[in-house]
Amino acid sequence: MDNFIFNSNPGRVLFGSGTVARLPDEAARLNGERVLVLSTPEQADLASSVAGYLGNRVASVFSNAQMHTPVEVTREAMRIVDEVRADLIVSVGGGSTTGLGKAIAFRTDLPQIVVPTTYAGSEATPILGETDAGRKTTKSDPRILPEVIVYDVDLTLSLPVSMSVTSGINAIAHAVEALYARDANPIISMMAEEAITSIARGLPRVAANAQDREARAQVLYGAWLCGVSLGSVGMALHHKLCHTLGGMFNLPHAAMHTAILPHALRYNADAAPAAVARVSRALGFDDAPKGLFNFAKGLGATMSLKSLGMPEGGIEAAVKEAMANAYWNPRPLEKGPLTKLLELAWAGEAP
Numbered sequence: 001m002d003n004f005i006f007n008s009n010p011g012r013v014l015f016g017s018g019t020v021a022r023l024p025d026e027a028a029r030l031n032g033e034r035v036l037v038l039s040t041p042e043q044a045d046l047a048s049s050v051a052g053y054l055g056n057r058v059a060s061v062f063s064n065a066q067m068h069t070p071v072e073v074t075r076e077a078m079r080i081v082d083e084v085r086a087d088l089i090v091s092v093g094g095g096s097t098t099g100l101g102k103a104i105a106f107r108t109d110l111p112q113i114v115v116p117t118t119y120a121g122s123e124a125t126p127i128l129g130e131t132d133a134g135r136k137t138t139k140s141d142p143r144i145l146p147e148v149i150v151y152d153v154d155l156t157l158s159l160p161v162s163m164s165v166t167s168g169i170n171a172i173a174h175a176v177e178a179l180y181a182r183d184a185n186p187i188i189s190m191m192a193e194e195a196i197t198s199i200a201r202g203l204p205r206v207a208a209n210a211q212d213r214e215a216r217a218q219v220l221y222g223a224w225l226c227g228v229s230l231g232s233v234g235m236a237l238h239h240k241l242c243h244t245l246g247g248m249f250n251l252p253h254a255a256m257h258t259a260i261l262p263h264a265l266r267y268n269a270d271a272a273p274a275a276v277a278r279v280s281r282a283l284g285f286d287d288a289p290k291g292l293f294n295f296a297k298g299l300g301a302t303m304s305l306k307s308l309g310m311p312e313g314g315i316e317a318a319v320k321e322a323m324a325n326a327y328w329n330p331r332p333l334e335k336g337p338l339t340k341l342l343e344l345a346w347a348g349e350a351p
């Protein structure tokens with residue numbers, strides 16, 4: 001066995017059905033008496049009902065979280081934090097809402113409870129991606145890591161099938177890159193493989209019946225393991241490309257991850273054969289990149305960056321940007337093959 005270092009992030013996790021009702025106890029554990037509840041505009045009703053559970057502990061509700069954590073929105077929310085002297089953040093929603101909560105926590109060190117309603121996995125990581133003037137940068141800091149995660153499978157039942165599929169594959173991307181990370185370790189690799197298996201089994205059942213609570217729980221459990229993987233080891237080419245394209249073209253996060261992952265996996269396959277064999281085993285396909293592409297497409301995902309709104313002329317600039325501040329990757333980043341990767345993903349062709 002190779003030498004390894006294992007870091008575990010502290011955190012408390014409640015998982016189940018109806019767990020949102022335990023929020024007041026969790027807020028009390030963190031001495032939260034002036035809670036700021038966050039959501040996106042689309043989930044404002046959910047934020048109000050969560051505020052209802054918290055009763056007079058709520059100081060304010062801010063329902064303007066946006067994808068890719070624009071710094072202007074964070075500034076707007078910070079004004080409310082200061083105004084109401086918030087002492088706890090409760091983020092209810094997907095990665096966009098969690099991102100805003102993290103951006104506030106990074107600036108204030110306030111504790112956070114996250115109630116995830118997608119499979120993004122951000123709730124389990126000390127990582128924050130923020131967008132300023134079209135450029136998305138990430139930072140990692142212990143203040144960013146949420147203190148408590150309340151997974152309530154009931155809140156995921158309303159996630160539309162199309163988003164459930166791409167969000168589930170966004171989660172798989174974390175586990176895939178954890179398996180070939182430079183600092184991979186046996187514990188996280190075990191979680192990552194279990195995560196992919198769990199999501200790959202659950203997702204087709206969710207796509208067939210969005211109200212299948214057992215299948216939803218299987219995917220949500222897998223998504224948590226993916227989040228732990230993402231938060232514990234370094235990510236590589238796939239995440240770099242997604243951060244680059246997300247910042248440059250404001251593409252929908254989970255859908256973009258879904259369109260790129262099979263190609264990033266193909267790019268790295270020969271350089272990380274053991275990791276890719278584990279991905280294949282977990283997915284149940286001999287050829288993991290092609291199998292993943294067909295799996296996503298078969299569940300209705302859009303596999304072309306063109307359809308997601310990326311201009312063809314952006315490929316060259318994206319390759320340049322991804323190579324300028326490269327993350328470590330098992331295979332060196334080469335301009336020609338990277339351009340080919342993005343051309344295939346842009347056109348929606350198989351890897």
Ligand code: NAD
Pocket residue numbers: 040041042043066067068069093094095096097099117118119120121122123125127128129155156157158159160163167170230253254
């Ligand atoms: P999202 O949070 O933007 O959600 C997409 C839309 O779906 C929103 O309108 C949201 O309100 C709605 N929605 C969410 N859950 C729903 C539900 N159960 N029912 C109905 N509608 C629902 O999308 P996302 O993919 O979860 O998050 C993307 C963001 O998360 C990006 O900004 C990305 O960078 C960030 N992210 C960060 C990390 C990290 O570790 N820092 C990890 C993953 C994702």
